[in-house]
Every structure is written in C-alpha cells, then in structure tokens.
Amino acid sequence: MTMKGYxxxxxxxxxxxxxxxxxxxxxxxxxxxxxxxxxVTKIKPDFKNVNEKIKEAETCSVTKIAFIKFDNxxxxxxxxxSMGDLIFDEIKSSLQKRASQFIRxxxxxxxxxxxxxxxxxxxxxxxxxxxxxxxxxxxxxxxxKLSQVYFNKxxxxxxxxxxxxxxxxxxxxxxxxGRPYELICYRxxxxxxxxxxxxxxxxxxxxxxxxxxxxxxxVIYHNINVKKEDSVTxxxxxxxxxxxxxxxxxxxxxxxxxxxxxxxxxLTREVVNxxxxxxxxxxxxxxxxxxxxxxxxxxKVESETPKIAEKEILQPVDDxxxxxxxxxxxx
Numbered sequence: 338m339t340m341k342g343y344x345x346x347x348x349x350x351x352x353x354x355x356x357x358x359x360x361x362x363x364x365x366x367x368x369x370x371x372x373x374x375x376x377v378t379k380i381k382p383d384f385k386n387v388n389e390k391i392k393e394a395e396t397c398s399v400t401k402i403a404f405i406k407f408d409n410x411x412x413x414x415x416x417x418x419s420m421g422d423l424i425f426d427e428i429k430s431s432l433q434k435r436a437s438q439f440i441r442x443x444x445x446x447x448x449x450x451x452x453x454x455x456x457x458x459x460x461x462x463x464x465x466x467x468x469x470x471x472x473x474x475x476x477x478x479x480x481x482k483l484s485q486v487y488f489n490k491x492x493x494x495x496x497x498x499x500x501x502x503x504x505x506x507x508x509x510x511x512x513x514x515g516r517p518y519e520l521i522c523y524r525x526x527x528x529x530x531x532x533x534x535x536x537x538x539x540x541x542x543x544x545x546x547x548x549x550x551x552x553x554x555x556v557i558y559h560n561i562n563v564k565k566e567d568s569v570t571x572x573x574x575x576x577x578x579x580x581x582x583x584x585x586x587x588x589x590x591x592x593x594x595x596x597x598x599x600x601x602x603x604l605t606r607e608v609v610n611x612x613x614x615x616x617x618x619x620x621x622x623x624x625x626x627x628x629x630x631x632x633x634x635x636x637k638v639e640s641e642t643p644k645i646a647e648k649e650i651l652q653p654v655d656d657x658x659x660x661x662x663x664x665x666x667x668x
Contacts, residue, residue: 351380356636358390367397368439368627398439400476400624403448404429405462407481407545413488415605420541421481423606427613428479435617436625443475451475464546466553477556477624481545489538489566491598495531498572502528502582528584529576532591533569539604540564545616547624557619565607567599 358373371394377387407421415423429442443451451474452459462469464480508522540563547557572591579592 347380351377351384353636354380355385355387355390357632358387358394360633360636361630362390362394362397365397366628366630367394369630370394371398372627395439399441400439401441401443401474402432402477402479402547402620402624403443403475404479405459407483409483409486411483411486413483413486415602420483420486420605420609423609424481424612425479427609428616431613432617432620436621440620440625448475464548466548469548469550470553472550475550478548478550479545480548481543481561483541483543483561485540485542487538487540488601489536489540491535491537493533493535495533498530498532500528500530500584500588501525502577502579502584504577504582523583526577526582528579528582528588530572530588530592531574532572533596535598536566536568537598537601537604538564538566539601539608541608541612545612547620557616557623559616559619561612563608563611565604565611567604569595569598571596 354373354376358370358377361367361370361373371391374387374391374394377384378391381387404425407419407425409419409421411420413420432440433442449459452462452472455471455473457469457472462472462478464478469478502525503523504526505521505523507519509517510520511517541561543561545557545559545561546555548554549556570591571594572588573596575592579589
C-alpha cells in the first residue's frame with residue numbers, strides 16, 4: 338500500500354518543530370529551542386537553516402558556573418591542602434564528567450580575567466548581591482563554608498579473654514586382641530588471648546550555596562553534615578598455637594579479621610566525595626535541565642511547501658427536499 342501526501346506531512350512536522358524552536362529562542366529558552374531544532378533534523382536533516390539554528394541555540398544554552406571561595410575557619414587541612422579547596426576540586430572534576438554539554442565550569446584564570454576586564458576583584462566578591470550584581474559573563478556563583486571539622490583519633494581497647502580448645506596428642510589404644518596401636522586423641526585446654534578493638538572517625542559540618550548572578554537569588558542551599566567512621570575488632574596474642582589447637586569458628590574469625598584502620602586522609606577523602614556527590618546531584622537537578630514551560634497556544638508556522646488549495650466537495654442533495662422546494666414555487 339502506498340501512502341500519498343506523506344512528504345507534505347513530513348514538511349509540516351519539521352516546520353512545526355522549527356517554529357517552536359524559533360519561538361523558544363525568541364524567549365531566551367535556549368535549551369528548549371535546541372531540543373526542538375534537533376527534532377527537525379530527525380525529520381529533515383537539511384530543513385531550511387536548521388543547523389545554524391542549532392549552533393545558535395547551543396551557544397545561547399551554555400551555563401557558566403564559577404566557584405568563588407570556600408571558607409575554612411577551622412584551619413584543618415588534609416595532606417597539606419585546604420579542606421575547602423579539596424571539596425571544590427572534587428565537585429568541579431565530577432561535575433565536568435557528569436553534567437551535560439551546556440554546563441561550563443570556569444577555571445580560576447578565566448574568572449580572574451573576566452573580573453579584571455570589568456574592574457572587579459576576586460576578594461571583593463562575596464555572597465552579598467551588591468558585590469556581584471554588575472558581573473557579566475557568569476551565570477552562577479558557588480560559595481562554601483566549613484563550621485566544624487572533627488577528627489576522632491584512633492582509640493584502641495584491649496580485653497583479656499579465654500576460650501576452650503581441643504589440643505591433639507598421640508595416644509595408645511588396644512584392639513580386641515589386646516594389641517596396641519597409636520592414634521590422635523584430643524583433650525580440652527584453656528586458650529587465652531586478647532580481643533582488640535579500635536575505631537576512627539571524621540566529621541564535617543558547614544554549608545554551600547549557589548547564587549544566580551542576574552538576580553542574586555539563592556538557587557541551592559546545601560547543609561553539610563557528613564560523618565565517616567571505621568572500626569576493627571580482632572584477636573591476638575594467643576597462649577596456644579590455634580593452627581594446632583581447634584577453637585570455635587567465632588574465635589577463628591576474630592583471629593583472621595582485618596587489623597588496620599582506614600587512614601585519616603583516606604577517610605577524609607570519602608567525606609569529601611560524599612559532600613561533592615550531594616552537591617552535584619542538586620546542581621544537575623536545579624541548573625542542568627531545560628526550563629519547564631508549556632508550548633505556545635498560538636504559533637506562526639511558515640511552511641516550506643506552498644499550501645495546496647482544498648477541493649470543494651459537493652454534498653449530495655436530498656431528493657425529498659428538492660421536491661418540497663419545487664412544489665412551493667408559484668406557477
């Protein structure tokens with residue numbers, strides 16, 4: 338079966354998306370426009386100047402984010418680096434990998450160049466709107482502050498414990514004829530050991546905020562309250578060789594248990610990663626997405642193909658109605 342008029346239908350569909358793209362572009366809803374223009378290319382890749390329109394919408398869609406400062410009045414560092422800088426660096430690195438093509442994280446040199454061109458200084462930019470309301474070329478600013486960094490240093494606790502084990506020994510037995518023979522027998526023995534427990538913890542509290550440059554509006558406020566801990570419990574210093582003396586499975590598990598705690602730096606990096614991931618999720622949800630808007634009620638569509646005049650369709654005439662009209666005529 339051949340479907341007639343499908344080419345005209347494709348043109349109309351492409352023109353509809355093209356017109357929607359132009360509408361959203363005129364409203365500075367650039368990501369919405371970019372999406373509609375790309376729909377056009379799925380229908381007709383060479384429709385009008387759609388590829389130029391896609392580039393225009395993409396350029397317009399870029400959102401620039403600048404990380405300003407992360408105050409750390411606690412003075413706590415990790416491996417010589419400021420805790421705040423570590424958090425910012427982790428957010429930047431992960432955001433660039435996970436965000437869409439429209440999110441642009443500005444590096445410090447680029448930001449300082451923009452500030453210099455506009456005769457502004459980094460030190461003068463705070464989370465007060467008055468300090469950045471004249472700033473151009475940036476869409477969002479991120480600030481952070483740590484209020485507390487707590488390290489729970491490793492604490493070790495020892496307990497003396499005792500269990501009963503079965504110790505093998507060579508014993509003599511006699512068969513029914515009274516002949517001796519050797520075999521392995523077991524006897525109960527007391528096994529003394531030390532049960533050692535240790536733990537370490539790191540916790541950070543503070544806050545982060547994302548401000549819109551054009552309005553000063555607080556788009557995101559993230560409360561930081563993250564804690565990471567590690568602990569070990571194991572058995573050591575056995576009075577007998579437990580590779581030779583049979584002890585319960587619980588004691589064997591303790592003897593084979595991990596003894597080294599996670600290092601303070603490694604634990605702190607886990608905290609930093611958690612903070613960064615929480616913040617990135619909010620940035621992606623609030624900033625890295627098209628604006629939710631309804632399509633226009635009315636839309637001017639300029640089709641690429643000329644409109645075909647509709648043929649007038651003659652309706653069949655009711656014979657009874659004709660007879661009735663004829664009978665009513667004057668002779």
